[in-house]
Amino acid sequence: MAVFTEVTPADASPLLSSLGLGSLRSIEGCASGIENTNYFVSTDRGDYVLTLFERLSFEQLPFYLNLMRHLAERGIPVPAPQADASGTILHQLKGKPAAVVTRLKGRNQLAPQVPHCAQVGAMLARMHVAGQSYTAQQPNLRSLPWWNETVPVVVPFLDAEQRAMIEAELVDQNALAETAAYQGLPRGPIHADLFRDNVMFDGPTLAGFFDFYFAGCDTFLFDIAVCLNDWCIDLPTGELDDARAQAFVAAYDAERRLTDDELALMPVLLRSAALRFWTSRLWDFHLPRDAAMLQPHDPRHFERVLKLRRSQPWSFIRPSQG
Secondary structure, eight states, rough: OOBBBBBOHHHHHHHHHEEEOOOEEEEEEOOSSSSSSEEEEEEETTEEEEEEEESOOOOTTHHHHHHHHHHTTTTOOOOOOOOOTTTTOEETTTEEEEEEEEEESOOOOOOOHHHHHHHHHHHHHHHHHHTTTOOOOOOOSSHHHHHHHHHHHHHSSSSSHHHHHHHHHHHHHHHHTTTTHHHSOOOOEOOOOGGGGGGGEEETTTEOOOOOOTTTEHHHHHHHHHHHHTTTTTTTOOOOOOHHHHHHHHHHHHHHHHHHHHHHHHHHHHHHHHHHHHHHHHHHEEEEEOBTTOOOOOOOHHHHHHHHHHOOOOOOOOOOOO
């Protein structure tokens, strides 16, 4: 959530007024993230997040915003897009697509323990179930076709060992995509980027998920794998913490029972998720865009994660029913 487009109080006030959100009290750029321009705004009626979309188009954005509205209407704690008098939730500011959503309470839990992971797992499953009635379709834009396009762009920046691993994994993922087991995995709208900094906790209790702008239709198992590779690892090493990982998946499984194929393919989907983020971080690190407060992530983290998932496959052990 870097700042690519500067927004002044004079810029923001007319939009907030048109949404019936009252008078602007403060506006502050948000430094985290690397895709969109985000500002925290406070008015005399509440706290919101103003987003200007730097890559996504007017044609793509209704999928994300309407998904958030769909989930919020079904009791999933996500930011609610704010509509004008005509019901429109996609707006324009400084020539860019823009949206204003409610700001969740609480703060990020950056050192999650077993109870935090279990809550995220359970809510992720509820989100997947709630999203199955969402009829709009848009692919996960950072899935296999994007990896196939982007890996050749970033390999010139890699040494021989790194290049060998990323190219071998890409071959494996293309082969996986052709299998009947993979093609039969349950699918629907997924978040696809549910890291620790995209979830809020109000004290010990999960308060909500946010930043749905990488969402798309893909396998639910990919969403689970993304979470496991962030919520349930030791950050310095990338190693999975078995207690947190088992608790996360057990809580998910209690809400939406995983299929046999999902259980069998979990180790390779953990590699899929690691490849996705190693590739995107290499791209952002070596081919950055200009932005105020831009802080690209270190790609070596997901290089370590992928190496570990290849050498130490992990599987969920469903608790016996007694």
